[in-house]
Amino acid sequence: MKQHRKNRIYVILFIGISILISIFLVFSALQENINLFYSPTDLQNNPPMSDKSIRAGGLVKENSLLRNKDSLKINFEITDLKNTVSVTYEGLLPDLFKENKGVVATGYFYASTNEFVAYEILAKHDENYVPKEVKKALE
């Protein structure tokens, strides 16, 4: 290979590695902000200010879902299998919202009572796709 071509490759490599390092540094500095939501453990260890709107995510704990009979109010717990946080919400729910399924709630966290008041609920889908008939047969 001709020398000037080799030199070009070295320059590209040098610039590429510098960009890689700078991106890595930026991402490690922003780590917390890139995450879409706090897990219940994050909330416990580093409770955010209660006047700041944040997202909490995890699984809807089994048998924790309570629906109010006369309104759209619901209560449930989000768990990451280590810690839980209890959530209140009033409004419509996405179709995929279910116990034992992933959820991301947006709202305010009150560390003193370990309570999360949500104003938006998003359902999280996992990576599993199973035909209806197979699922029925398994149950």
Add this chain to the structure above:
Amino acid sequence: MNKLLDAIKVFYHKLGSYPWFYSISSKLLPIASILAFLFFVIGIIWGIFYSPSDAIQGDIYRIIYMHVPAASVAQSIYFALAIAGFVYVVWKMKMAGLFIKAMAPIGASFTLLALVSGAIWGQPTWGTWWVWDARLTSTLVLLLFYLAIIGLYSSFDNKKSADQAVSILAMVGAINLPIIKKSVDWWNTLHQPSSIRVFEESTISSEMLFPLLVCILAFYLIVFVFGLMAMRAEIATREMNKDWFKKIVINND
């Protein structure tokens, strides 16, 4: 081994030649078009009418047969652009610059398709069209890189400087590709991790996976066909006053 290397070298030099590419692509196009059409029709009909409903999402999940192939080709095209950028900057192969110019709009279109189909899928399932999670945001950045390449190219009058500039931009943007790929593993996202695994069992059942693989193959074939067409068009614009090109046009008439 040396013979193989020589063969690669010869192929590389042929690839750099506009007349050779123009004639070989006119032979490849009809076959590739038929294959792309067949696989697309089979994959989409199989996916929409003959694959089972999902236990959780019902029939909404069928948008996967558009969304995943579109997202896959969107990232692969960018990877190819970055390699072409490297080849252009180091070896000044003009075909590599032409490749970037021709493929960028195709990549942008498929990225847009992935974003739009994802939004349409997200609304009924997640409950929102859009969130600023790492996967969605990095895919939007991919679209912006494509648009930047298209815009940067058109801002130059001189084709050589245009090729040089977009080659560098294409290489810089490649850093985004591993971020898109690993975003769902590195950070908390609303988007789920991928279901198709290469080294272990996929988490999508095989009755749904096979039509999906056919659709993915179909999208790659479509990109191949569109790519050949776009490159031929770009060769025609760059070479229309050259003798070899005039000869082809006259012979065809």
